[in-house]
Amino acid sequence: MKIRATVELIDYLGGNKQKRKRELISISHDLSPRRGEPSALVRRVAIVLAYAHWEGFVKDAARAYVRLVSHKSRSLRSLTLSFQALACRQELTIAQAATRRIQPHLAVVKRFIEDLESSCHINPDSAIDTESNLTAEVFENICHCIGIDYKGNWAAQGPFIDDMFRNRCDVAHGELFTPEAKYSKETIQFSIHAIDRFSTEIENAAVVEAFLRCQAQQA
Numbered sequence: 001m002k003i004r005a006t007v008e009l010i011d012y013l014g015g016n017k018q019k020r021k022r023e024l025i026s027i028s029h030d031l032s033p034r035r036g037e038p039s040a041l042v043r044r045v046a047i048v049l050a051y052a053h054w055e056g057f058v059k060d061a062a063r064a065y066v067r068l069v070s071h072k073s074r075s076l077r078s079l080t081l082s083f084q085a086l087a088c089r090q091e092l093t094i095a096q097a098a099t100r101r102i103q104p105h106l107a108v109v110k111r112f113i114e115d116l117e118s119s120c121h122i123n124p125d126s127a128i129d130t131e132s133n134l135t136a137e138v139f140e141n142i143c144h145c146i147g148i149d150y151k152g153n154w155a156a157q158g159p160f161i162d163d164m165f166r167n168r169c170d171v172a173h174g175e176l177f178t179p180e181a182k183y184s185k186e187t188i189q190f191s192i193h194a195i196d197r198f199s200t201e202i203e204n205a206a207v208v209e210a211f212l213r214c215q216a217q218q219a
Contacts, residue, residue, distance in 0.1 A: 003067040006206045012064050013199045020053040024192050031185045043184040044171045050187035051168035055134040057195045062142050063124035065202045069211045070122040077116040082147050083211050086127045087120040088112070136161040147210055148201050160190060 003009050027049055029035070030042045069083055076087055085092070091108045098104040127145060131138050136158035143150035164187050170177040205211065 001064070001067070002071070003064050004071050006068065006203075009064055009068045009206050010203050013061055013203060016060050016064075017057060017195050017199055020057055020195060021192055023049060024053055024188050028185065028188045028192075031181055031188065038181050038184070040178040043179050043181055044177070046184035047164065047167050047179060047187050048171050050184075050191040051134075051164050054164075054191045054194055055130055058134060058139060058142060058198060059128060059130045061199060061202050062128040062146050065146055065206060066122050066124040066127050068206055070120075070124065072211075073119040074212065075117045076111070076120045078212055078214070079120070080147055080211055080213050082145055083122065086122045086145060089127065133165065134161070135165050146202070147205060148198075153197075153201070157190070157194070160186075164190065 001012070003012060027042070027046050031038045031046060066086065069079075076084055079087065088108065088111050091104070091111055095104040095108045128142060130142070139154070139161060140150045140158075142148075143154065148154075167177065167179060167183075167187075
């Protein structure tokens with residue numbers, strides 16, 4: 001998948017979240033009080049799907065944004081610190097493991113001194129990793145990677161994110177756990193609203209080119 005322009009990113013995010021929200025809304029209807037007390041199966045499935053679509057969208061949206069930034073072919077110097085770190089992650093990882101050999105360390109120094117004006121490529125798959133467990137800590141790291149303000153915009157939801165993750169694991173791993181209907185409904189509503197919110201934050205960042213140092217300094 002190629003994301004070459006902001007409009008392509010916005011279209012991609014719109015299509016991706018529409019498919020996810022359609023399924024979440026369908027489950028939400030099954031949890032409606034007007035349909036009577038929802039079955040244990042519906043309540044359990046709701047948590048699994050709420051988490052799955054939240055995790056899936058975060059991964060897809062963040063990687064799509066990285067693809068856009070990488071396609072821009074901006075110089076390393078022009079990018080914000082987070083994207084500079086992503087661009088140099090491979091060299092940094094190799095240098096970290098090299099305790100005696102200086103060559104990997106020279107590659108890092110060269111990148112930041114001699115290659116600042118060269119355009120850089122960022123691999124979105126290695127740059128964004130949900131680690132199979134999108135806890136609040138993992139989500140915070142993804143936000144830092146792409147320049148989203150986790151502390152100001154998401155920290156308050158951290159405990160709920162972790163709680164939803166733990167309950168999803170209980171269900172997915174075969175625990176005979178049946179949540180209250182109210183809680184299942186809350187996870188679905190969180191996922192719907194959080195997907196919209198995260199999408200908007202990435203769209204806004206792309207529109208104002210928040211990945212550029214000059215733009216970040218003006219904000």
